[in-house]
Structures are given as C-alpha cells and as structure tokens.
Amino acid sequence: xxxxxxxxxxxxxxxxxxxxxxxxxxxxxxxxxxxxxxxxxxxxxxxxxxxxxxxxxxxxxxxxxxxxxxxxxxxxxxxxxxxxxxxxxxxxxxxxxxxxxxxxxxxxxxxxxxxxxxxxxxxxxxxxxxxxxxxxxxxxxxxxxxxxxxxxxxxxxxxxxxxxxxxxxxxxxxxxxxxxxxxxxxxxxxxxxxxxxx
Numbered sequence: 282x283x284x285x286x287x288x289x290x291x292x293x294x295x296x297x298x299x300x301x302x303x304x305x306x307x308x309x310x311x312x313x314x315x316x317x318x319x320x321x322x323x324x325x326x327x328x329x330x331x332x333x334x335x336x337x338x339x340x341x342x343x344x345x346x347x348x349x350x351x352x353x354x355x356x357x358x359x360x361x362x363x364x365x366x367x368x369x370x371x372x373x374x375x376x377x378x379x380x381x382x383x384x385x386x387x388x389x390x391x392x393x394x395x396x397x398x399x400x401x402x403x404x405x406x407x408x409x410x411x412x413x414x415x416x417x418x419x420x421x422x423x424x425x426x427x428x429x430x431x432x433x434x435x436x437x438x439x440x441x442x443x444x445x446x447x448x449x450x451x452x453x454x455x456x457x458x459x460x461x462x463x464x465x466x467x468x469x470x471x472x473x474x475x476x477x478x479x
Contacts, residue, residue, distance in 0.1 A: 282299075282304070282305065282306050282307075283306075283307045283308070283309070283415065284296060284306065284307070284308040284309070285308075285309055285357070286309065286310070286311055286314070286332075286333055286357075286359060287308055287309065287310045287314070287344060287347070287353060288310075288314045288333040288334070288335075288336050288340065288344070289333075289336050289340045289343070290339060290340050290342075290343035290344075292308075293343045293344060293346075293347035293352055293353065294343075296308045296347070296352050296353065297347070297352045300352065307354045307355070307415050308347075308352070308353045308354055308355075309353065309354065309355045309356065309357040310344050310347075310348060310353050310355075310356055310357075311356065311357060311358065311359040311381065312356060312358060312381055312384070312385050312388045312389050313331065313335070313359075313379060313381065313388075313454055314333075314335070314336070314340075314341070314344055315341065315344055315345055315348065315356070315389065315392075315393065316341070316388055316389070316392040316393065317329070317335050317341075317454055318335055318336060318337055318338050318340075318341055319334065319335045319336060319337065320338070321335065321454070322335065325368055327363075327368065327375050327452060328379060328452045328453060328454050328456065329379070329454050330375060330377055330378075330379075331359070331361075331377055331378055331379055332377045332378075345393065345398050345399060348399065348403065348407060349398075349399055349400070349403055353407075354407070354411045354412075354415060355407050355408070355411045355412045355415065356385070356389065356404075356407045356408055357412075358381040358382045358385045359378065359379075359381055360380065360381045360382040360448075361376070361377070361378020361379060361380070361381070361450075362378075362380045362448045362449060362450020362451075362452065363375075363376050363378060363380075363450050363452050368452075378452075379452050379453060379454055380446065380448055380450040380451060380452050380453045381453075382448065383445075383446055383447060383448060384441055384453060384455050384460065385408075386408070386431075386433065386462060386463070386464060387439070387460035387461060387462045387463050388455055388460060389404055389408075390404065390435065390460075390461060390462030391460045391461045391462065394462075395461060395462075427470045427471060428468045428470065428471040429468065429469055429470060430467075430468050431464050431466065431467050431468075432464065432465050432466035432467075433462060433463070433464055433465070434462070434463055434464075434465045434477075434479060435461070435462045436461070436462075437461065437462065437463045437465070437479060438459055438460070438461045439459070439460060439463055440457065440458070440459050440460075441453060441455045441456050441457065441458050441459075441460060442456065442457070443456065463477070464477070465477040465479055
C-alpha cells in the first residue's frame with residue numbers, strides 16, 4: 282500500500298504504526314506540504330490551491346520528522362501545472378494543484394537542508410534511491426548502465442519568476458522567492474535533456 286501526498290501529523294503516526302506492525306506500506310510527501318502552511322497563503326490564492334490543502338506548522342514539523350526518520354519514504358512533486366485560471370483570486374471551477382517539478386530541489390534544499398531540518402543525504406535518497414526501490418528498480422552509475430542523472434549547483438541562487446519556468450504552468454507557491462541549489466544538467470539515458478549555462 283502506497284500512501285500519496287501525506288499532509289498531517291495523524292497520517293505520519295498511522296504510517297509509523299503500520300510499519301512497526303510489519304505491514305507492506307510506503308508513503309510520500311510533497312515539497313509544498315513540507316515547507317508551507319495555511320498561514321503562508323497569499324494572493325493569488327490559486328497558487329496555493331491544492332489537495333490535500335496546506336495545514337499547520339505542527340503538521341509540517343511532523344512531516345519533516347517523518348521524512349528524516351524514514352517513516353515517509355519519498356518526496357513526490359505532485360506537479361500540476363495550470364494556466365491563467367489560477368492567476369486571479371480563487372475562481373469557480375479553478376483546478377487544484379500547483380507547479381512543482383522545476384522548483385522541487387531548490388525549495389527543499391533551501392528550506393530544509395540549509396536550515397538543518399533535513400540532511401542532504403536523506404533529501405537525495407527520498408528523491409532518487411527510495412522511489413527506485415519502491416518501483417523495484419536498481420539505479421546504477423556503473424559502466425554500461427543508462428546514464429540517468431542530474432547535476433546540481435548547490436551554491437547557485439535564483440529568484441523564481443514566471444519567466445523562468447519551462448512549464449506552461451506558472452502557478453507556483455514560491456514566485457519571487459530566492460532559492461538555492463539548482464539543477465544545471467539533466468541526462469536521460471545518456472542524452473542531454475537540460476543544460477543551464479551558469
């Protein structure tokens with residue numbers, strides 16, 4: 282059983298209990314549920330409109346602790362880009378979800394690793410090795426294996442702007458924030474898919 286998008290402390294407790302009982306359970310959490318609370322919601326509110334909703338600081342603390350302790354296995358971006366319908370206030374029929382893929386690592390590195398709430402090793406594991414383990418894959422950088430990798434510039438700081446997104450969706454909860462630790466190269470099966478000239 283895989284529990285997606287944990288958002289509250291009660292969920293962390295239930296997953297911990299299930300694992301203690303030896304049940305085959307895994308769980309994930311999103312960058313926004315690890316770093317934002319309902320108190321952070323501002324205009325345009327559509328950039329914070331998600332399911333499950335943002336919760337309290339206590340819930341965020343429980344999620345981060347659950348991730349650090351391995352109760353929560355992985356971080357998943359829940360990337361849900363949307364268009365102009367998210368740009369004003371909350372609109373009738375506005376879809377739930379936020380743009381999250383491109384800012385996932387710098388958000389987590391800036392707000393959790395740089396603040397000593399989560400180790401870099403645990404962050405990297407939760408984004409790479411742990412998801413592969415759940416999917417019964419064996420990632421390897423051995424010679425002859427597909428080169429699927431991302432190179433990160435941990436000292437690079439960028440301001441998140443609408444213009445900086447490759448995605449057509451710019452409904453990000455982190456617009457205008459300075460974040461540190463950005464991907465600068467992505468290889469998929471040895472082929473360059475993204476390169477940032479820094």
